[in-house]
Amino acid sequence: MSMRPVESEPLLTPAEVAAMFRVDPKTVTRWAKAGKLSSIRTLGGHRRYRESEVRELLAGMIPEQRAADDQV
């Protein structure tokens, strides 16, 4: 059986993102609803997150978060 290489972006589950930020999975959901983090939905309504975006946010390289950082 042959699998044509379909380029897809690495996605993370809510639990995985939550673990990286050391927060509750529900908190990640709130970030998505608030538009602070873009999310992809499964056909059943569950959210998936782009690993690349999450890593950038963790590194503090996104404007939204830097705004919070700047008051330090």
Next chain:
Amino acid sequence: MSMRPVESEPLLTPAEVAAMFRVDPKTVTRWAKAGKLSSIRTLGGHRRYRESEVRELLAGMIPEQRAADDQV
């Protein structure tokens, strides 16, 4: 669920760090603002601390008298 291995650094909450040093969480916040301790921010602005860094600082807490002894 699979939980594909996502490499991320273990983080600590302000309360956890405060308990380890036996100080008020607010004091930990001041350490972070003073640059004595590096911090990562959640998307909501709350701080998270690197466990490895905290442990190193704890290990560096040397009793006054012992510090003097060490120079012998």
Next chain:
DNA sequence: TCTCAGTAGGGTAATTAGGGCA
């Protein structure tokens, strides 16, 4: 088809940020 950990949704408690003061 069955199982069950994970997630969504909503509500309420607990932490944290920030400033100022002792």
Next chain:
DNA sequence: GCTGTCCTAATTACCCTACTGA
């Protein structure tokens, strides 16, 4: 200088039930 405490507002954690997905 350094820490603890009081205050308000914002953010996050924990509770539940029902549905999703591997």
